[in-house]
Amino acid sequence: MRRCATLIALLLAVAATDAAAQVSLYGVLGVGYVGRPSGVHSRSLGSGLDATDRESALNPAAVGDISRLTVAAASISSFRSYTVRTGTVEELRDTRFPYALIAGVLPGTPITFAANYSIYAERSFALLTVDTLVLRGDTVFVADETTSIGAIADIRGAIGWELFSGVVVGGAVHILTGSTQEELNRVYSDSLYRPLAHTSQVSYSGLGFSLGILYARSRKLRFGVAFRSDNSLKTARDSIPSLHTDLPITVSGGMQYRPVPRVMFTTTVVWSSWSDAAPDLAAVGGANAFDTWSVGAGLELNRSGKVPVRLGFRYAQMPFSNTPDQPRELDLALGVGFRAAGGRALFDIGLERAKRDGGGASERAWQLSLGVIILP
């Protein structure tokens, strides 16, 4: 139990340093780098478990699997490099806190509930750019440091109910909220031009709902299907409404198959209509927006019955690009899990290698995920 408390403290310490993270260069575009509603367990399986995972925020029906009070949290540290037209940047690192969950059973009812926190879109970045301007007939060099710190969070309240034996339905309300602290510092090569410093607080809000079904055909085979619709993302800069961006409809489906008790194969497919955002982004001269597909699959082997080993693969398209080329991401994952405190604490560790290409950049990252699930 003491070890469990130590890890929780460690996770909280890591969480305190989150926010300033630059998850991906692609976070500069559109509404940001779109997050994954996965816990560490599912991430280690290439997010293939998302459609049937009670800890993921994708399918609200999966909440029906919850049998007791559950608390979970995760941290992700990433080590990145990327190559753009102007060169290669290496040794970027950051840590963030992208996921938390509290779930349980409503006393005296067959209804289960869950409240999730996950990153909907990450908008943290700090970029240096140099440009030339012609001002008053003279060429003036300008150097800009643009910093955005923050993210759009997805707060989900979900309930699940076992309608029939083996059929669970669920529904959830998603509240999109969050803010970014944005700064622009510009200096000029000509000292007659005074340095500029813009600081503003950009807040985001939106609403969505999701419905899902979880069908257990047998103890070996389960299917999950979910539908999610978000309205528009309202953006306000320094409390002044400035932009509405249509958000996508998301349809997902997946399965979980256990041919033998200690082997599990999972897969999830997700489609999102991110092109719905294209007109709004185009109206402000923003990035192109594309519909996205993502496919994740994973294999879990639990030979000892104590320490499952997980392998995962994920291919996903990314929705935003300033070029006609739609970026995509390929993840290979490896993970383990183990129990502590007599089974009241579950720890998951995942390591991912991410390759993101397209839209004028190529990005590589190692991502270390740490997750803890407490069953008090």
Add this chain to the structure above:
Amino acid sequence: MTRRRSRALVRASLWLGLSLVVMWSCREDVVAPGSCPEFCPTRLVREIDTLFLGSIVDDSSYVGYVPAYSAAFMEAVSEGSAPESRSLIRYISFTKVIVEAREILSLDSFQLDLRVRRVSDPTVGLELLIYRLPVAVDTTTTFTDTEPWFQDSTLIATIAVPDSLGDDSTVSVVLPLSAFPDFVADSLTAAVGVGMRGVSGGEGYAHLGTRDGTRPSLFSRWLTVVDTVPLVLDSAELDTLDLDSIPADSMVVDTIQVRDARQPDMDTYVFVAWPPRAAEALAVGSAPAWRSLLRVDLPVYVTDSSDISRATLYLVPSEAVRGAPGDTLRLRADALAADVGAKSPLLAFPDTSATGAADVFVGSTDTVAIEVTHILKALRTDTLLPASIMLRIVPEGSQSGQLRFWSSRNTAFAPSLHVTFIPLFPRPEPQ
């Protein structure tokens, strides 16, 4: 037991390693070069550069800020120039007491040390002319009043301005006793006038230090005094010392020259007043000093909703800049803590380099451009500041020169603002 121990050791090692990895990865290192236009979040930052005609309104000129006798410097401009300026200095009276407790044996000569802050090109052949003035000279003396005093009959010294004379130099001249024949009668007070002359018709000017500045011109008398006292006397008897009553063989007497220097108790300069300016013109400079108050009327989207990177105020002279030939006027723009008209208090900026200033050449008719970025930028951060600019020539009251420029009443040549700014909205949230 050993097996359990080794398991515990492996487990502890794993935890330690994991903790180290997490702690190492906690470091944030996220600042990276961007790549435009593919990954360039500031591509929507628009730098707008616009000349705002009619952006200066309700402008006025006021006089009387710093009179010539309170200025940090005074001016002497060569004879025949327009205008000719003359410096007038009256010194604190000397006392009759023994200098440093020594008895004065004789008054030998005088010395005048002129502190020259700046002088026009000395190679044209310039002379400083020192005149004896009546001690009645004061701050109300006019240029016309000085005419009888700046004559050959009262000229007591001529100092050729050396070619090597630089800024902040001292020019000294020793004057004979005959330069001030009425010195004792004038109760040990002296006054001098300083004029300037071009040897071969050249024109020039000199700026001299004053008592209100940091380096006033000094007036000294050279005295011969007793240096050694009788050996037979003790110190108590020194107060009643009568040299004639002491036998010559009982004392050792020597004499030395000492200098007794005085600072001015009044210094000023006079010149012929400038002709009136045009009806639609404003003025800055001269003495007593003029200032001009300009009120800024920029669109709200510039002052409130934009970040100004550069703002330049343009002034169109209504006539050639007046002043000493070859002189330069330093025009300065200040923000106001409150706009109450002529007596508006100037706002002191902690960063002096941020204060707008421009050099204006006498005789020039070119448009004057002065940077006022610091003033307009301050309007957005402090909404209580008045949108006003006070223009003046610094140091105030130290030069006869004056800049006259068209006011907002002359729509064709009214002052205008050239502003480079970035609108705060919209900014690149979802791009």
